[in-house]
Amino acid sequence: MSLQMFLPFVGAESSPVKNEVEKGAIRKFAEAIGDPNPIYRDEEYAKEAGLGGVIAHGMLTMAFVGQMLTDTIGLEGHLRTFGVRFTGMVRPGDVITCAGKVTETRNDGGQQVVTCEIWASMQKGDKVVTGKAEFALPIN
Known part of the structure; x- marks a missing residue:
């Protein structure tokens, strides 16, 4: 889905994206980033x-x-900032739902700049990641 489908209004939310966390993916990710912690x-x-x-x-x-x-941003967007805080542990078999909500929009040099709250929550609703992101889209 293109981000422009739910902009420009404050309060708009992205479509949630679900990911099941598999033990093999955890192992592969740790190997890919060079983290040998058992x-x-x-x-x-x-x-x-x-x-x-x-x-x-x-x-x-x-x-x-x-x-x-x-x-969500698609090819037309430019991610400017992306930062999170880790608030919980994730285990194999957990289902993580990622989503975001627009908190501000503004025009800046021919682009629409969007600020969002972002998060990942577990199957029971507990948030395990919270943060903010800012990106820019061309104004059509």
Whole structure:
């Protein structure tokens, strides 16, 4: 979906995007970023560390939110800023729903600049990532 479908009004929300977190994806992500910490692949180690089992890297959840943003913005948009705060742990089998809400729009040099609240929430509704993003779209 193009972001222009729900702009320019404040309060508009993106379509939620769901991602199931698979154990293999957690392992591959940790390998891809060069993080050898066994809490992302070794169930027993993660339990002994007090985590109750393997967890997903926070940056994996952030990547899901980033993908939602870039898919929403489309090719015509330009992501200016993207920052999050990690507020909960994600485990294999969890379903993460990523979404955003427009909090401000303004014109800036021939572009529409959009500020959004962004988040990822678990299947029970608990937010595990919260943050803000700003992007620009050409004014048609």
